Amino acid sequence: MVSRRIPNAVTALAACALVLRLGLELDWIKGTGANAQQMLLLIETAAATVIAIAARNPFGESERAAGRWLPYLRLGSALAMTAIAATLLAAGSAAAQLPGGEAAAFRNMAGLTGIGLLSALLLGGGLAWVGPLAYAAVAEFTISAGWQTPWIWPGRPAHDVGAALCAGLAFALGAALIAVLGPRELNRG
Numbered sequence: 001m002v003s004r005r006i007p008n009a010v011t012a013l014a015a016c017a018l019v020l021r022l023g024l025e026l027d028w029i030k031g032t033g034a035n036a037q038q039m040l041l042l043i044e045t046a047a048a049t050v051i052a053i054a055a056r057n058p059f060g061e062s063e064r065a066a067g068r069w070l071p072y073l074r075l076g077s078a079l080a081m082t083a084i085a086a087t088l089l090a091a092g093s094a095a096a097q098l099p100g101g102e103a104a105a106f107r108n109m110a111g112l113t114g115i116g117l118l119s120a121l122l123l124g125g126g127l128a129w130v131g132p133l134a135y136a137a138v139a140e141f142t143i144s145a146g147w148q149t150p151w152i153w154p155g156r157p158a159h160d161v162g163a164a165l166c167a168g169l170a171f172a173l174g175a176a177l178i179a180v181l182g183p184r185e186l187n188r189g
């Protein structure tokens with residue numbers, strides 16, 4: 001856990017929850033309009049990015065010598081970090097009204113986490129932030145433009161089944177592939 005920087009990641013996730021609470025208290029996230037959705041999306045993106053970067057293994061090939069338990073360690077780490085993030089964000093929004101509700105916030109963060117894990121697989125753990133940030137930029141535009149597609153799940157209502165399926169598919173695919181293949185290792189030499 002320490003080698004994957006989980007304690008630092010949990011601290012960063014707690015900071016995301018604190019920013020969420022601050023945003024709710026200062027009315028940065030107020031109502032259900034596009035501005036409120038976009039501010040919340042930035043916080044969800046930050047949490048997903050933290051989880052994706054924590055997928056990086058600093059030991060490279062020597063970690064693979066751990067044997068058959070490594071995929072379970074990777075999967076368990078991704079699931080645990082996502083659960084911790086959801087819990088901390090729910091605590092940060094306690095007694096407040098989130099745009100779309102807590103279910104939509106969890107759906108968005110889980111889908112963004114899946115995109116981040118796929119980015120870690122393709123680009124390496126150090127660049128895992130690229131995927132969620134690029135998706136968030138597209139989602140920010142589509143929220144303000146009023147586009148309606150399940151693939152841009154942050155702009156959809158909390159009860160939208162298609163959006164939940166798309167976000168769930170992104171998370172499941174990211175978690176499964178990172179568990180089996182691990183993040184890409186970049187040669188630094």
